[in-house]
Amino acid sequence: MENLNLVLPEIFISLSIMFLLVLGVFKKDSSKIIFNFSLFAILITTTITINETFSITRETLFNESVVIDRMSSLMKIITLVGGFLVLIISSSYLKTFKIYNIEYPILILSSILGMMVMISSNDLIVFYMGLELQSLALYVLATYNRDQLKSSEAGLKYFVLSALSSGLLLYGCSLIYGFSGSTNFDIISNQLNSDEYVLTFGIVFILVGLAFKISAVPFHMWAPDVYEGSPTTVTLFFTIVPKIAALTVFIRFLYVPFLNLIDQWQMIIVFLSIASMIFGAVAAIGQTNIKRLIAYSSISHIGYTLAGLATVSNEGIQSSIIYISIYVVMNLALFSCLLMLRRKDQYYEDIDDLSGLSKNHPLLSLCLLVILFSLAGIPPLAGFFAKFYVFKAVLEQSMYFLAIVGLLSTVVAAFYYLRIIKIIYFDKEKEKYDSDHSLWLKFSLASSTILILLYFIFPSQLIEVVSRINII
């Protein structure tokens, strides 16, 4: 008999989704209740995850197709917390656009379920199932503000391109299956050896598909359009939560089934990393829309996380996970600020709308200052430490080229973050924005900013948690 307690979080969240769907159908005007219920469900799921799986080193279930280990439980917790925070700061934005419906929390819950399945997958089919569940929910979320042309366009673009990448992924999976005769990661790992050249195609197809999901250059084209078009809260969701899951799968693929084929994939990852860092930094310079800019900045941040993965060491993997956790906090803070740029039921998302913000909203601008400098990686803010750990791991493997290119691209990236700070602090002020924000929004901004600002006092805690993860 399998120990079903290990998948209790997934079971619980699926049951909640079904229950909420039924409730939503039968009860009128239930969006508020469903919002609260889903928040509650995420909270409970998080508690269950912590209780049941956090202390487990490694266990497998269902013929080894699902794996519960330290990485999966940590990443699930980050995913859940991220989803929770996105959900609580969404409501006022959704109400403004009159799309405060029951579907929103349910879709978010389903995509979180998909991600949790992805994170735990140790089997090609389980992985693909989770991926499709989350993707389908995300397509709908992208078009969630369906009366707006841009939102529908974003959803359609996302759907077409993402379906293409899923196709590539599946093709890669089938090639791998053909060579190894199994869909299980561990068995594949033992079966594969680098003598078979066609195998490289399989790896490349899978990596392309995954790179697409995390929007690494050159498979990033969808990201700016989708990020700009989707409703802001959905963009926030896109920029943080799916990336965590996709990164976990990335790590899992590289270091379990493909571990023996390092020669084949290491250069690919280095290339993806360098290309993303440089392109993300350069392309963001000319942007005028904040959401587009964030899209490019997230591309370059993904470059840094990939740099950690390219090192083929536990240190590297840990540094990537640290990077993505700090990145989640920074993006959450940035979007909280963005959601505060509201004047009479209209949200502003151009960089010029920030002009002179510091005169009318000194606190908000100070938070933005901290967040932007942190994104630029200036010490002593959290963003610096994220980069620091990554480059520490990269230099341990003597990959000097990668480290120097990465650090030089942070200088380029610093330029566009500075440009925003310049607009906030040095330029002429505009009309005041509304300041009656929901308590949750203020809370999420304040807490994440303080985390960023004071991370340097207690840097060891995060490392301690992450350093328990040993994949290789």
Place this chain on the structure above:
Amino acid sequence: MNFPILSSLILLPTIGALFLFFTKNKEGNDLTFKYVALFTSVVNFLISIYLWISFDQSTSSFQFIEERKWIEGFINYKVGVDGISILFIILTTFITPLCIISVNNSVKNRVRDFLIAILIMESFMIGVFCALDLVVFYLFFEAGLIPMFLIIGIWGGERRVYSAFKFFLYTLLGSVLMLVAIISIYWITGTTDVVQLYEIGIDVKYQNLLWLAFFSSFAVKTPMWPVHTWLPDAHVEAPTAGSVLLAAILLKMAGYGFIRFSLGLFPIASEVFTPLIYTLSIIAIIFTSLIALMQEDMKKLIAYSSVAHMGFVTLGIFTLQQQGIEGSIIQMISHGLVSAALFLTVGVVYDRMHSRLISTYGGLVSVIPKYSILFMLFALASLGLPGTSGFIGEFLILMGAFKDNFLVAVIASIGVILGAAYMLWLYKRVVFGKLINEDLKKILDLNRSEYFILSCLAAPILFFGFYPDPLINTIEVSVTDLINMHNTNIASK
């Protein structure tokens, strides 16, 4: 000695800044803010004086060391001072209160934010000078960019945005390579603790590259020719207090870094690259002195003179002679006082006339005599007249240079003449001559606070000019040991 005196020096200004931050920002509160900031920085100054008094001059080992676990098994928060760094700390704590007093005259809006920026800046600067761990050093070194960027950008002149960006990106570009070097040092030796690194030493085969990486950062910050171009821009556009901080303290971080890290950690490489430093320093001295001669903007002229003076400093450091290094340290301290004073004197007339052009002025001596006398003192100190602190530094540096390389010393001596030329010509054009500009007739002489600040700066300039022993005694043992360590390292490899 259990009281964490260095940490409190670092933290106190930040606490003051926090206090200001949480005080309500009302109209008319500006004076209170100033008093709070002034109080904090003066207390800090007193603590640093106490530090100097209780400092043991007979040993070169680090004192007042504090060590705390910071990132488990990787980096310790470690601070401490020796004879070299303690003077820079005192310079910092001495200049900051003067900057805060000068805020009266130059900064009109957002006074509170300005004071917060200055106090935070002070914390970071003190941190740079007492950090004994490479990562901690880097943290403070880089973090200083944030407040300085804001000081130039928010309170600066017309081209402030351009200057602020140039300042930030230049320095960041220089420093990222240093970060690579620091992490590499960790992987090569297993520690980033400076004291341990002094003992272990770094393998010769890595030294050259690591030295260059550190050099890229310090050269930009010093600034050395040809990467000095950010400095005139930053100086010209920054508000007076910002220019003062920049010239008096920020530039010294790099000189300090050269002594502490380039010489201390990479002795062999320092020997190898001495010709490079000599060449760049000589070019800086001659070339920027000539540029300074042609300037029409007073602040720009002083900025270029800073580059020339820092050229002397780098020259002195890499003579690797006792006199050279001591001279460099004294020159840095002296330049900290003199350039601060010069920027303040320019600030005084700028606040009244809103022009930095030399041609606006002329004949000031007949309307504002007090100002003219102090200005003369500072101009003479800048060109290194005997009896001022500027002389001691330049003299020692040239002495060290003569010991090491005759030709270099001769060329550098020409720089001294050029320095006299541009400073005296500036003084002549601004203070002497006929009073042509009608507006100047109504100009007021120094007010009380300005008089106070400038006298505060004049006193140590004269005092150390006649009696440099307190400075030399403080640094002597540390410098001797540094050179001994250097020589044994060279001899053993």
